[in-house]
Amino acid sequence: MTLASSSVPAADPAELLALGARLAGRAGAAISAERGGRTSVRVKSTPTDHVTAADLASDAAIRALLAAERPQDGLLCEEGDGVEPATGLRWVVDPLDGTVNHVHGVPHISVSVACEAYLGGVWTATVGVVLDVTRGELFTGVRGGGSRLDDRPIRVTDPVPLARSLVATEFGYSAASRERQATALVRVAPQVGDVRSTGSSALDLCWVAAGRLDGYYEDELARWDWSAGRLIVEEAGGVVTEHGAGVLAGGPDLHRALHGLLDTTG
Structure with missing residues (x-):
């Protein structure tokens, strides 16, 4: 990656966050539509490292929306090839986190979407979105703007023995x-x-x-x-x-x- 920090475009974090939520929502809907088919399409590193139709459907939904909304941004994604950025932004995506749970029918799976900016020679997340597909809970964070669960601010427990x-x-x-x-x-x-x-x-x-x-x-x-x-x-x-x-x-x-x-x- 040879992008200069000056290549980072002016981007409204609120707009990026809204897009991240839409990406996660589209992906979650694609996963839910595939809940009846949990068998692997293929395996990757080991026989327990599955790729399912839901992984691929979620990945396709994310790629389609990004291509329509921000086609010049990069994409770093678990499934399929990445996309090199023409801007100083890239989307870092896990289309289905918890594939083993999905294969076994365990209702604890998520979609993870971050938008990273290339700042000072380092990729740094500026917005983050994680959708709990089963519960419908949406976790979000904006750098310098706090984190939320749906519309409620959240905080870590501290101190705890x-x-x-x-x-x-x-x-x-x-x-x-x-x-x-x-x-x-x-x-x-x-x-x-x-x-x-x-x-x-x-x-x-x-x-x-x-x-x-x-x-x-x-x-x-x-x-x-x-x-x-x-x-x-x-x-x-x-x-x-x-x-x-x-x-x-x-x-x-x-x-x-x-x-x-x-x-x-x-």
């Missing part, structure tokens, strides 16, 4: 990844109040922002898994940092405590 905290984590697809992540969990689980694994990292982050979870970590993620959720957590008063190839998120106090535990695991 480590021993009473509810922490989420997720697991990679390969056996080697799961062995490494299990080692970390053995250290974390006895120190916290309880642990959850919901199957959607985007919703884990949003639930941290809304105070439903106190913390979340995962060491193996793609950018589309966390770009929107990271902004939503940060704008809700939380701290998000890199953790391996993933992220660690929580209120400031709990983030420090979890970072100490996870650092020890190597």
Whole structure:
């Protein structure tokens, strides 16, 4: 990427946020229309890493709306080829976060949409939208403008004692990844109040922002898994940092405590 920071166009965050919500809404409708067909179209990295008709329908709905509304922007997306930006903006999208849940009929899936600007040589999320497809909840964040669940402002829980905290984590697809992540969990689980694994990292982050979870970590993620959720957590008063190839998120106090535990695991 060789875009100069000066190439960032004047874009109203409110307009970008509105488009992000429309993208998520169209994608959610496409997923819901495919709920009867949960079998894989194909698998990717392992036999449990599915792509379904719903993933592809959601991806197509997002691409069609972006092509109509902002055809010069870039696209970084889990399914299909990316689009290089002719502007200083790109959309970072997970069309269906929680595909394994979807395949098994577990009603906990989401669409994650972030709009990132190329500022100072770094891609930075300016708006983030995550739609809980089943519950119809819409989590949003605007850099410098706070985070919301539907029309209600949200905040992380802080402070919360480590021993009473509810922490989420997720697991990679390969056996080697799961062995490494299990080692970390053995250290974390006895120190916290309880642990959850919901199957959607985007919703884990949003639930941290809304105070439903106190913390979340995962060491193996793609950018589309966390770009929107990271902004939503940060704008809700939380701290998000890199953790391996993933992220660690929580209120400031709990983030420090979890970072100490996870650092020890190597």
